[in-house]
Amino acid sequence: MARVVSVFLPTLPTDRVRRADPSLPADKPLVIVAKSGSKRWISAADTAALKLGLHVGMPAAKAQALVQGLMIFDADPHADGETLERLSLWALTQYSPVVAMDPPDGIVMDTEGADHLQGGEERMLFGLVNRFRAKGLAARAAIADTWGAAHALARATRRETIIVPPGKIAEAVERLPVSSLRLPAEIVASLRTLGFATVGELAATPRAPLVLRFGPEITRRLDQMYGRLAEPIDPIRPAELVEVHRSFAEPIGAAETIEKYITRLVRLLCLELQKRGLGVRRVDLIVHRVDNTIQALRAGTAKPVRDAAWLTKLFNDRIENIEPGFGIEKLTLAAIMVEPLAEKQNASSLIEEEVKDVTPLIDILGNRGGQRIYRAAPVASDVPERSVRRVDPTAEEKGETWPSQWQRPPRLLARPQLIEVIALLPDHPPVSITWRGRRHRVARADGPERIFGEWWLRRSEFRAVRDYFIVESESGERFWIFRLGDGVDAGTGSHKWYLHGLFA
Secondary structure, eight states, rough: OOEEEEOOOTTHHHHHHHHHHHOOOSSOOOOEEEEEEEEEEEEEEEEEHTTTTOTOEEEEEEEEHHHHTEEEEEHHHHHHHHHHOOOOOOOHHHHHSSEETTTTTTTEOOOOOOOOOOOHHHHHHHHHHHHHHHHHOOOEEEESSHHHHHHHHHHHHOOOEEOOOOOHHHHHHHTSSGGGOOOHHHHHHHHHTOOBBHHHHHHTTTHHHHHHHOEEEEHHHHHHHHHHSOOOOOOOOOOOOEEEEEEEEEOOOOOOOOHHHHHHHHHHHHHHHHHHHHEEEEEEEEEEESSOOEEEEEEEEEEEOHHHHHHHHHTTTTGOOOOOOOOOOEEEEEEEEEEEEOOOOOOOOTOOOOOOOOHHHHHHHHHHHHSOOOEEOOOSOOEEEEEEEEEOTTOOSSSSOOOSSSOOOOEEEEEEEEEEEEEETTTOOOOEEEEETTTEEEEEEEEEEEEOOTTTGGGGGGSEEEEEEEEEEEOOOOOEEEEESSOOOOGGGGOOEEEEEEEO
């Protein structure tokens, strides 16, 4: 079953202007003004302007009279369209093989079979909205079984993320306004005049009178929303995309046949990549079925490759995920993310030792889904929780190392946990600690290791101090604990104790 994500960018024109000129005051309202002849009206307004009572369609002169110091910019639909296209191409590389623009202010994606690579639908939507916010763009996102339902929910509510469980479209959309059906404004106005307020009321009405009065558009939009009529997504494709495809006179469906043609397409793609001196990092298999629906599989690699045998294996291992339905009429293979890859001569094993390459294992685990694969890398910071970061598993070493003069626990807690301690201040180690309701008598201890706050990052850490101890309980358990403060001056910390790590 398809799962469609609709992303709504409610203030795209004003966000675009602010991103182009970061010096614009964030607290001042901003509007976009369109004009036709001598008429000028607001075509878009940011949140601050909307809170002051301005709205789309208001005459520009009236808005200027109501709000002193209003920032006004001319509408530029072409620039808005280019921004939306760039965002769609970005989403194509990050989230789904099937992404399309949904003008004038949205993006639509079919994430069937791709959400697991982001940790599931909930994490995918939250991550998507947060990444748009980090780019300076307000966004709301909804996921449902159909484009129509996801589009309507993303625009009709104020929630940032909405997830409609599979098969629950009717309950989710019945109270939405009729304007959410993507109907022409004159039809929506006529429906409201007739007393129709919600989608549920319209769906429960006999179709014949509606078609007789308004034509087939209302029933078409209802069928698309409820999933009774397919609404295929035509994926966006960048001009420089490396892509190969194969159409079939007779639809195919057998797994062996699909595997055979995937192998041929991979070979053609690798030949094209070789001509351009490129290797692929992310490649999509688009399956076009005879019922006018699309299914997609995405494979990623830890480093750029154009090994036909390896890429073929990554797809053939997942052929069981392809549902041919009534048959497949076209297969497309697209290199979504590529990087330069030079030819490399293999050295003789008699001269150099064989280098073990773990990237195939990384590729297999990564394409299997679940959490993102990463490795821990050191960061130049004395504060333990800031001294590590997640990096790509194949990222190059930068020569940074962790402190070696003091032992560090193999397991560092995500957040230090408050503990109860009996100890003689200021420098004596604890006699006992109580963690999660269990008391541990200390048999051995080493410390303190004093770590000062990084005052150049935060002014609040100008006098901050931590004293770390390694303690071993009578039962053999080893803990990494610290006291907040130097044990004498209250200005250096609260003198509370925390457990920060565990030794094996």
